[in-house]
Amino acid sequence: MPSPFVLPVLALAVCMVGAAEFMLAPMLAPLASAFNTSPAHASGLVSAYALSYAAAAPLMGWLSDRAGRRRVLLAAMLLFAVDSIALTLVPTLQAAMALRILGGLAAAATIPTVFALIADRIPQASQAGAMGGVMLGMTAGIAAGPAVAGLLAEAWGWRAPFLMIAVSCLAAFAAGWYVIPRDMPHACTTEKASSNEKASGGIFRLLLAKGAWNGSAVAGYVFAGEVLRTRYQLEVGAVGIAVSVFGLGLGIGNMLAGHFSRRYQREENTVVLATVVVAASMTLFLTTAVGLPLALGCLLTWGAALGIAAPASTAMLAQSAGANKGKVLAVSESVNNVAVLALLPVAASASTAYGVTPAAALLGGICLAGAIVGATVRRRQL
The missing domain is CATH 1.20.1250.20 (MFS general substrate transporter like domains)
Known part of the structure; x- marks a missing residue:
């Protein structure tokens, strides 16, 4: 240890x-x-x-x-x-x-x-x-x-x-x-590499799946400030304080990640459950004119669920990668960033053309699809 x-x-x-x-x-x-x-x-x-x-x-x-x-x-x-x-x-x-x-x-x-x-x-x-x-x-x-x-x-x-x-x-x-x-010693990592050779074919799909749910959750968050400003007529300073609730939730989720991993035993179970909560709270926040306290509760829950899903997914990728952990986790970082950059204009265009509700439904659907695909691939590897 x-x-x-x-x-x-x-x-x-x-x-x-x-x-x-x-x-x-x-x-x-x-x-x-x-x-x-x-x-x-x-x-x-x-x-x-x-x-x-x-x-x-x-x-x-x-x-x-x-x-x-x-x-x-x-x-x-x-x-x-x-x-x-x-x-x-x-x-x-x-x-x-x-x-x-x-x-x-x-x-x-x-x-x-x-x-x-x-x-x-x-x-x-x-x-x-x-x-x-x-x-x-x-x-x-x-x-x-x-x-x-x-x-x-x-x-x-x-x-x-x-x-x-x-x-x-x-x-x-x-x-x-x-x-x-x-x-x-290099011999240890070589042994791990050979034992994970069969699973390497699914790593690409795991990376795309994580990029999908993580990218959609972050892309949705980008719209949070504007939703708070227009729906609740908040000033810029108040919007900044309200949006920080998401960061508070993210920190809470990070602290709870170990508890959820022990409770549900397998990381893919934790990821699916957490991303269902992400998709539901994100969609509710973006589409429903609830009271401000409930909206902030959605934002807090959204951040906490993402804070639980991220470490569980990172552990899942690392366990699948064998001796190439560094390369796979690094590619995951790049895929996440590319997914956010790709989904932001798509969601913005959908919001402009059809309204916030279809755009939120699109992001929520991508989030759920990514989590389900990732869990399916992982279970096939085990």
């Missing part, structure tokens, strides 16, 4: 990835001023990071399978820290965007490697709970990153949030050096 400090260190690592991706939202104006450009152009820093992350994830996952989880993860944390420090020193937006590309590479190496490491070292029955605990770190980074970055930038300037990321990554690197276990 690994050190009890491994999971907190891994949670800190993915927390920094989540925070670094979303913390620029309140900082575009000071960044634009610092680089003598407009906020619209400064938003290119977000795009450079996200595109680099999505494009490089499969390569970084493959690298963690070949070069070793510990080595890749520690290198990623060090690169993240150095990149964040360097970004505070560059004079132009173009140089800053180049550095954000490097930050995206570090993020792409971190996420799949962390979850592959958990799958390598944690007993199968406990993997969903461990992954949920670590995902809670990412959820915290996504939820708190913009608020903390905004406060730091207001108090000490735009460089302060990047320096916070750098210090945190150095702390994760130093702690990880001592607690992250050495990589297993």
Whole structure:
């Protein structure tokens, strides 16, 4: 068994990835001023990071399978820290965007490697709970990153949030050096690869299935703010607070993932149950003019069910991937992002042409179909 400090260190690592991706939202104006450009152009820093992350994830996952989880993860944390420090020193937006590309590479190496490491070292029955605990770190980074970055930038300037990321990554690197276990011998992973050779044919379908339900759930969430604003006549600040209920639910779901995995024993059962709840609560929220408290309850339930489904599905993919955990989990990250990018314009067009209800029904149907396909494929593998 690994050190009890491994999971907190891994949670800190993915927390920094989540925070670094979303913390620029309140900082575009000071960044634009610092680089003598407009906020619209400064938003290119977000795009450079996200595109680099999505494009490089499969390569970084493959690298963690070949070069070793510990080595890749520690290198990623060090690169993240150095990149964040360097970004505070560059004079132009173009140089800053180049550095954000490097930050995206570090993020792409971190996420799949962390979850592959958990799958390598944690007993199968406990993997969903461990992954949920670590995902809670990412959820915290996504939820708190913009608020903390905004406060730091207001108090000490735009460089302060990047320096916070750098210090945190150095702390994760130093702690990880001592607690992250050495990589297993290659012979062990070869044996796992041969035992999972028959299941490898279904992994592609598992990836598409997860992309379908996860992408539809996230695409639906993008519409949540506008639904709250128009249906309940909320001001911008109130909409922001209301939408944060989804993040609270996501964190609760991450914490409950282990309990549900033990209760339902097989991850595919947990995924199907959770995604049914996601589809039902998402559709109810988007289509029905219920009172605001009930709408917020739907948003909370939607987030919690997604927070339960995500670690269970990640554990299911890792168990199917054998020695290629890093590559498969990294491809999953890219597929999820592509699914969101593909489903958003489809849902937006359906909403414009036919109304919110058909668009919500479309997303809910895709969510359920993806979960059922994934569970069916997994059961055939067992």
